[in-house]
Amino acid sequence: MYLEFSKQLNDLINIYFKVEDEGKSQNALTNFETMELQIAGGENERSALMPLLYADSHRAKSEIEADIKLVLKEFHHGQAPNMILDPSNRMKPLDAVKVMMGIQSSRECVKRFS
Numbered sequence: 691m692y693l694e695f696s697k698q699l700n701d702l703i704n705i706y707f708k709v710e711d712e713g714k715s716q717n718a719l720t721n722f723e724t725m726e727l728q729i730a731g732g733e734n735e736r737s738a739l740m741p742l743l744y745a746d747s748h749r750a751k752s753e754i755e756a757d758i759k760l761v762l763k764e765f766h767h768g769q770a771p772n773m774i775l776d777p778s779n780r781m782k783p784l785d786a787v788k789v790m791m792g793i794q795s796s797r798e799c800v801k802r803f804s
Contacts, residue, residue, distance in 0.1 A: 702729055761786050765802065 730736035737746070745751035765781055766774050773779050781789075785799040794804065 757790060758786050761789050761803075765799065 726736050727733060730739055745754065762781060769779070781799045785795070785797055787793075788795050788797075788800045789803045793800075795801070
């Protein structure tokens with residue numbers, strides 16, 4: 691299992707560094723998009739990995755934003771106002787993404803949702 695994972699990681703790294711002259715080329719964006727598609731495995735997969743970046747419509751983006759706000763509202767439900775203002779008691783953007791994707795984490799913010 692480890693060897694297979696290592697091979698996949700090497701393939702992704704090679705694809706990433708295969709894009710040449712990205713800063714100088716007029717096709718830099720095209721090269722970058724091609725690289726993203728190769729790494730993700732297709733346009734639909736890429737959109738699924740980065741939903742806010744490649745949201746197809748304003749409606750889809752609004753739905754994702756509403757889901758994020760719901761996660762944050764549930765996180766702070768029942769807390770005193772001074773706890774909400776405490777920076778150490780806030781979810782980071784990555785924490786919200788982990789909750790929405792069902793990714794387990796050792797962070798307390800994410801553990802509340804398991």
